[in-house]
Amino acid sequence: MKKINLLYALGVALAMGSTVSSHAQELKEFYGRPTNWRAYDQTGINQFETKKTADIPFEGPRFRIGAGFTQQWQNLKHENPGSAVKLYPLASGFMTSQANLYTDVQLADGIRLNVTSYLSARHHNETWVKGGYIQFDKLPFKSAFFNKLMENVTVKVGHMEINYGDAHFRRSDGGQTLYNPFADNYIVDAFTTEIGGEAYYQKNGFIGMLGVTGGMIKGNVDSVDGNAMANGKPVIADKNGNRNPSIYGKLGYDNKVAENVRLRVTGSYYHNSSSAGSGLTLYGSQSTGDRTGSNYQEVMETASAGTANAWSGRTGPGFSKKLDAAMFNAFVKAGGLEFFGSYENASGYAKTESVKRHMKQTALDLVYRFGKAENLFVGARYNTAKIGLANVTTAPVITYNGDVTIDRTAFAAGWFLTKSVLLKGEYVTQKYKDYPTASVFNNGKFNGVVIEAVVGF
Numbered sequence: 001m002k003k004i005n006l007l008y009a010l011g012v013a014l015a016m017g018s019t020v021s022s023h024a025q026e027l028k029e030f031y032g033r034p035t036n037w038r039a040y041d042q043t044g045i046n047q048f049e050t051k052k053t054a055d056i057p058f059e060g061p062r063f064r065i066g067a068g069f070t071q072q073w074q075n076l077k078h079e080n081p082g083s084a085v086k087l088y089p090l091a092s093g094f095m096t097s098q099a100n101l102y103t104d105v106q107l108a109d110g111i112r113l114n115v116t117s118y119l120s121a122r123h124h125n126e127t128w129v130k131g132g133y134i135q136f137d138k139l140p141f142k143s144a145f146f147n148k149l150m151e152n153v154t155v156k157v158g159h160m161e162i163n164y165g166d167a168h169f170r171r172s173d174g175g176q177t178l179y180n181p182f183a184d185n186y187i188v189d190a191f192t193t194e195i196g197g198e199a200y201y202q203k204n205g206f207i208g209m210l211g212v213t214g215g216m217i218k219g220n221v222d223s224v225d226g227n228a229m230a231n232g233k234p235v236i237a238d239k240n241g242n243r244n245p246s247i248y249g250k251l252g253y254d255n256k257v258a259e260n261v262r263l264r265v266t267g268s269y270y271h272n273s274s275s276a277g278s279g280l281t282l283y284g285s286q287s288t289g290d291r292t293g294s295n296y297q298e299v300m301e302t303a304s305a306g307t308a309n310a311w312s313g314r315t316g317p318g319f320s321k322k323l324d325a326a327m328f329n330a331f332v333k334a335g336g337l338e339f340f341g342s343y344e345n346a347s348g349y350a351k352t353e354s355v356k357r358h359m360k361q362t363a364l365d366l367v368y369r370f371g372k373a374e375n376l377f378v379g380a381r382y383n384t385a386k387i388g389l390a391n392v393t394t395a396p397v398i399t400y401n402g403d404v405t406i407d408r409t410a411f412a413a414g415w416f417l418t419k420s421v422l423l424k425g426e427y428v429t430q431k432y433k434d435y436p437t438a439s440v441f442n443n444g445k446f447n448g449v450v451i452e453a454v455v456g457f
Contacts, residue, residue: 032062034106036137036154040066040456042375042419045179046333048169048254048264049209052137052152052202058109066102068176069455070295071095072183076448078299080432083442088301095297096120098175100130110138110150121174122293123310130174130291131193133158154200159219161193163209164248164282165268165327167342167363174292178456181367181377182412183426184295187385188361189314190327190344192217192281192289194246205255207266215246215272217281217289242274254331264331272323279320283346283359288316296428299446313430313446315406317359317387319348336374340365350390357388375416383408404441405433422454 035054038044075092099119106112115132118124136155139146161168171185185191196213214220220243252266272280281289293310301309319325325346332339344361367379384407407430414424432444 029059030061030063032056032106033064034062034104034112036110036112036135037104040068040102040176041178042373042416042422042456044456046331046338048166049163049200049202049207050135050154052154054110054137058106061108062106064102064104066104066457067455068100068102068174068178070098070172070175070177071453072098072295072297072450073452074297074448074450076296076299076428076446076450078444078446080300080440080442080444082437083440083444084438085302085440085442087440088298088303090298095295096122096125098122098177098292100173100175107134108138108140111136111140118174118292121291121310122297123291123307125307128291131159131161133160152201152203154202155197156200157197159193159195161191162196162211162213162246162248162282163198163250163268164211164270164325165190165250165342165344166264166266166329166331166340167327170340170365172295173290176456177295177452178422178454181365181379181414181424182381182410183424183428183450183452184313185290186342186361186363186383187314187406187408187430188283188316188344188359188387189288189290189294190282190325195219196245205253207250207252207254209250211246211248213246213248215244215275215280220276243276244272244274246270246272246280252329260335262331262333264329266329268327268329270323270325275321275323279351280323280348281320282323282325283316283319283348295450295452296446299430300432300441300444302440315385315387317346317348317357318350318390319346319357319359321349321351321353322356323348336369338365338367338369340367353390357390359385359387361385373416373419377412377414379412379414381408381410381412383410402434404435407431407433420455420457422456423452424454425449425451 035056036050038047038050072095076090078087080087098121101117101119103115112135116130118128118130133156138150168191170179172180194213198209198211201208248270250266250268254264257263294313296313298304299312301312327344330341342363346359347356349356363383365381367377369377386403386405388403410426410428412426414422416422427449429447432441435441
C-alpha cells in the first residue's frame with residue numbers, strides 16, 4: 001500500500017512538474033519586447049520616431065512590463081533682490097521619488113499597444129494614466145497595395161504624447177529621466193498629450209508626419225456654450241468659444257552622412273485656431289500639458305505648495321485659446337560627440353485676450369559620450385526664452401508689460417553603471433530679466449547642484 005501511494009505521489013509530482021514547465025515555457029514565449037519600439041534603457045537614447053524595420057520576427061502576441069524610477073537630491077539657492085515679493089527659504093534635501101509604469105503589448109504582426117502610467121510624480125503623487133496608443137506598422141488584412149504602402153507608413157492612434165518637435169524625445173518625463181543628460185527640460189517645455197492620430201512616412205532617411213487631435217489634454221463632449229438660458233435663449237458662455245482640432249506636422253531627414261556621423265534635421269508646425277474649456281496646453285504654465293512636474297523643486301516660489309508648485313523653474317506663455325508654433329531641430333552625432341539644437345517661435349493668446357503675443361526659445365546641447373559602450377558622458381546646455389507677457393486689467397482689454405527673458409546654463413555628467421542604471425549630476429544657473437518690480441521673478445536667479453539616480457528598463 002505504501003509502495004502504491006509512493007508511486008502515485010511520484011506520478012502526480014511528475015505531472016505537476018510537466019504542467020508547470022509547460023506553463024513556464026508558454027509564459028517565456030509570451031513575455032518579451034515588441035517590435036518597432038523604443039527601449040527604456042540606454043539603448044533608447046537618441047532614438048526619435050520608431051524605425052520601420054521589424055527586428056524581431058512575429059511568433060505570436062508578446063507582453064512586456066517596463067518602468068522608469070528617479071530619486072533626486074538637490075542643493076539649490078534662489079534670490080530676487082529688488083523684488084517686493086519674498087521667496088520661500090530653501091535647504092538641501094531629497095525630492096519625493098518618481099516612478100513610471102510601461103505596458104507594451106505586441107497584439108499582432110506589426111501592431112503594438114502602449115499604456116503609460118505615472119505611479120508617482122511631483123504634480124500627481126497618486127497613480128495617474130498618462131495615455132496610451134495603438135501603432136500600426138502593418139495592417140491585419142491581405143492586400144498587395146496596403147502591404148506595399150505599409151513598408152514606409154506608420155499610423156498611431158490614441159490619447160498620446162504628440163510628436164511636435166524633437167525636444168520631447170530627449171526630455172525627462174516623471175520617473176523616466178534616463179533619455180535626458182540634464183536634470184530638467186527646457187524653460188518653456190513644449191509637451192502635451194492629446195486624443196487623435198498621426199500618420200508617418202519614412203524612406204531613405206526622409207521623414208514626414210501629419211497629426212490631427214482634438215486639441216485638448218482630455219476628452220470633452222459638453223457644449224462650449226453650456227446650457228444656461230436667459231429670456232428663452234441659450235447664454236453663450238464664450239463668444240469666441242469654437243472648439244477646433246489641432247493640426248500639426250513634421251518634415252525632416254535622419255541618416256548617416258559619413259562613417260560614424262549621423263545627421264538629423266527636422267521642422268515641425270502646430271496650429272489651433274480656437275480652443276475651449278481647459279484650453280490648449282502645449283505651452284502651458286499651471287494648466288500645463290506635463291502632468292508630472294519639473295526637477296527643480298520649489299525654486300523661485302513664495303511658498304511650499306506641493307503639487308501646486310510642481311513646475312518650478314519653468315514658465316509658459318499661456319497661449320490657451322489660439323496657437324501657432326514652429327520648432328526647428330538639428331542633431332549631429334560624430335563618434336561620441338553629440339550636438340542637439342532647438343529653435344522655437346510661437347504666437348497666440350489666452351481666452352481673455354484679443355491681441356497675439358509672441359514667444360521665442362533657443363536651446364543648445366553639447367554632450368560627449370565616452371568609455372566602454374559610451375557609458376560615461378559630460379555635457380553643457382544653454383537655454384534662453386523670450387516671452388511677451390500679458391497683464392489683464394479688464395477683459396478683453398489687454399495691457400502689455402513687454403517682453404521678459406530667462407536664461408539658463410547647465411553643466412552635467414553621468415555614468416551608466418549598466419544599461420538600465422544611471423547616476424547623473426548637474427550644476428545649473430538660471431536668471432530672470434526684465435520682469436516688473438511687483439513680480440517674484442524681478443532680478444531673480446537660482447543656482448546649485450541636482451543629483452539623480454535613475455533606473456529604466
